[in-house]
Amino acid sequence: MVITLMATCMLAFANQNKQAKLAGYFLFSLSPVAMICALSCFSSNVAGHTKKITVNAIYLILYCTGNIIGPQTFRAKEAPDYRSAKITIVACYVVSLLLLIALYYSYWSENRKRDRITQQKREDGDDPEFFMVNQEFADLTDKQNPHFRYAL
Template sequence: MVTPHGQRLSLLYGTPGGAVEIVFLVACGYLGDKYRNRILISSTGMITAIIGVALIVGLPLENIKGRLAGYYLTQASPTPFVCLLSLISSNVAGYTKKTTVAAMYLIAYCVGNIIGPQTFRPQDAPRYIPGVITILACYCVCVCIILFIYFWCRRQNVLKAKIRAQPGYEKLENQEWLDLTDRENPEFVYSLQEQILRNRRIIRALQQPHETPPPPSNPHTTSQPTSPTKHTTPPYSRTFPASQSSRANHSCL
């Protein structure tokens, strides 16, 4: 029988788990942006959670501090969840496909929250080994899925680059605005942070102004007297009547 004092003590012990989750989310986000690899960095949170579950399963009940530390480590598991949410918007193209993937993701999340508590049965107390092993297996599957997504996206980017490099390849007009899925559109590139960094460097290099050196001055030339310049109004600065300017403003909206 659990007393009210025991319930309050359990809540008190579980409170630092939220702080651990926040620290891992912020740290994985920072490291993912620093090393330009958000997918692989997010998997470290799930690997940390696997270590925590292993501590809970392997340590005896008398080792309260070790099992409590394992519980705190399991709170790092939401980091891949946040990463995969961003991948839905960046790595899935096509209106119907993107809507379907988002709906399936939400449905799977809800189904997991419904099934998960059912694995902790009263007859398995106090260690609840079947339920904890189920969590451990799900975490391992999540790590495999994350790694598969990363390497699959890299391979697809290489294959699409080869398609675009073929001599007979022709890009359709406004192809990026067509309602094509990411598999159908050869111009679609799956978002990986290292590729984003490379593209930023290329764009930055193209945007740098090319300064031309001034022509060398000839000391033997004599300065000619400058004639007063005539200020003429260029054709693009001509003023329009109020009616025409308002009509032009309406046409630009």
């Protein structure tokens, strides 16, 4: 995502430097990789069949909505530069990067919290149901299952 953000900045703000624009154009071809990795991350970090399907559907609906709205930012009166469209693209990639960083932090902190709770329960030996056998078949969501760990 960082490489794609750099590429969009090169395309948007390198007005006179044709080599920088060409490099940005070539680097921008990596943008589908970030989308595929994000989709994989979202689906692997959600447990529970219904919740997983819902999260994937919401992601794809928002992706399609962005594809519908995106071309509307290109105004004929701004041709051939399309300055506002380029700035909108850069802003969208900045927001995407910030959201991914926030998501990473929330996964990381939740994993640490769950590790502390698991360690405490092991030390105390209080809750035998906490270490339930075959819990993976209970169709619990990631919030309900105390053993679920988010992939970073």
